[in-house]
Amino acid sequence: MYEVNLRIMLAGLSPEAAEAIQQIPARERFSHGFALASRFSECPLQSGAFDVVIFTEEAMERLSLPLVCQSAGEKARCILVTSHPQNIAKEELELLDEIWPAPLTETIAAHYFDRFAQKLKDIKEAWLCRTYWQTTINTSPDLIWYKDKVGAHLEVNDAFCEAVGREKNDIRGRGHYYIWGLTKDQYEKGEFVCNETEEAVMKAGRAMCFNEHVLSKRNGMRRLRTFKCPLFDEDGTIMGTVGVAMDVTREREYQKKIIALTRHDPLTDLPNRRYFYDYVEDHFDEPKHLVEFDIDNFKLFNDRFGHQVGDEVLLAFSRTLEQAFKQGFVARFGGDEFLALFCGDYTREQVRQGISRFQHLLKEKSLSLQTGRVNSSIGIAYDATGVVPIDDLYQRADQALYAAKSRGKNCVVEWSPELKKELAELKK
Template identity: 40%
Template structure:
């Protein structure tokens, strides 16, 4: 898309790609302002996140070419643009008499990039973080103290064999959703199989961590109780208090050990690394 505006923001010339984007004929575009061309009332524009007009003013004030990421509402819906805008100077006075814009529609490109990024980070079944990306989260935070919660579904293997994988997958999805709701963090992961983990950026006490685990377990038990086949399932938990300098491997290993101790008791037990089992 290419366009030329005068200093008042009136489009003097546009190319065919611009006309396609706004779904208007060239004769209906040239001589009109931004609001008319894009079909956005001024009051709607001013209450929105659109920045096209503001960036025109920035370019004029900067007196040089600028690059922007912009959003416009086109005939094809909301489009994301990578836009170059440059001032046009009067040859004699060097006053700015208008601007030229060149834009490339990167909507699909950004959507593809977002999808690829999501797929490399997420577990496909639950949409939680996957094991690899969760390790990266722990590594990025290894200079601070934090709390790691580990979970597994007791008796899940036998449940899968008895009722089949579709129902087993439903259980994992319910656990994932309740973890998302219970913990106000974006860092909830499925480590594999029926194992889950939660990264909490605060160094919680055993009491605070256990209280959050118990609240989750109770709500999950309530949700599972709605299906007679699921109502006997329980989730055991392990708590690790990571200190600065602990590697992700060490934290995950300690979490696994705490979880193993909880599994020895079973029935929805909770164990903190270095502490006794809390059944």
């Protein structure tokens, strides 16, 4: 994944020690490049020129230790080889990464440099692991957090910060109620704070899944699907927990939207044919009154004024149906065909009154349309028993509607057994 080319300055070392260091194999993904000098005066240090500077006191000549480290640069690792480490001041010790003993024999030089090379390898591998970890958790849309045994947050991801509206530095070391913006009283009541599930995970000593509600000052009540697991120390004791939470509040909202899209007409937003049958299924054994509406001469509106105006007529017709039949179930069955269904304790007179109200409202609304007056043919079918299959009831309403159109349109016809004879005559 990564490649590291270490540029190493060896200053003032004996030829044998320098050779021993150069013979140490580079670690995987590392390579070494060496520069040798007996004094810094022969090869002056320039900031950023070397990654590692290993030098003796003799190589410094009149240069001070702080000046050598400053010249090497902030990122350079400085190693002093000395026989008098006790003479180094405390503030100078802080400038050094390591101190090696002098005289530096071949064996000691090889040992110390091999150990130092492994240290750099371990540091780079730790950096890589942290980069993997941080990239993984911060690109996840789910909330991720790490807690100690008493519930203080040790680390969280970006999604968690966004959910609670806080920076990571304001979260680390803090408990649940502060982070989520709860009052002390809300926290002490134990509602919506997830304490019990954290304790359950540590007690069980294994990963567990929960459905939880979390109260947030920022976003209100959130529904979470959480996965929690204990974190074990090297000796096997539990030192905390890690949690991952999917905010299914949005998921449920999306589900509702998707369901609404599949059950509603995109133009009028009325329930569609599919929703109509679902509704009937929920009221299958109740008495029913079914009213079918058809816009008279709708094709002429489209042909004369265009489909945009035709859509305006459909929208006006839909809103009028909703206004007139607030207690019924109104649906667009397709094209310019609409249904109003009344389940339960309704009388024929109530349905008739609703139709009269609809006709009156439609007449008023027509005044604002480019098409002028919009009329409707209407067919009614009744099922006082609740046992007539809905398709049969729909067929009766459709027959009544056909009769209304045959009688000159803009009228209401109720289905009856005698209507069959009239329709049979019309079809001859």
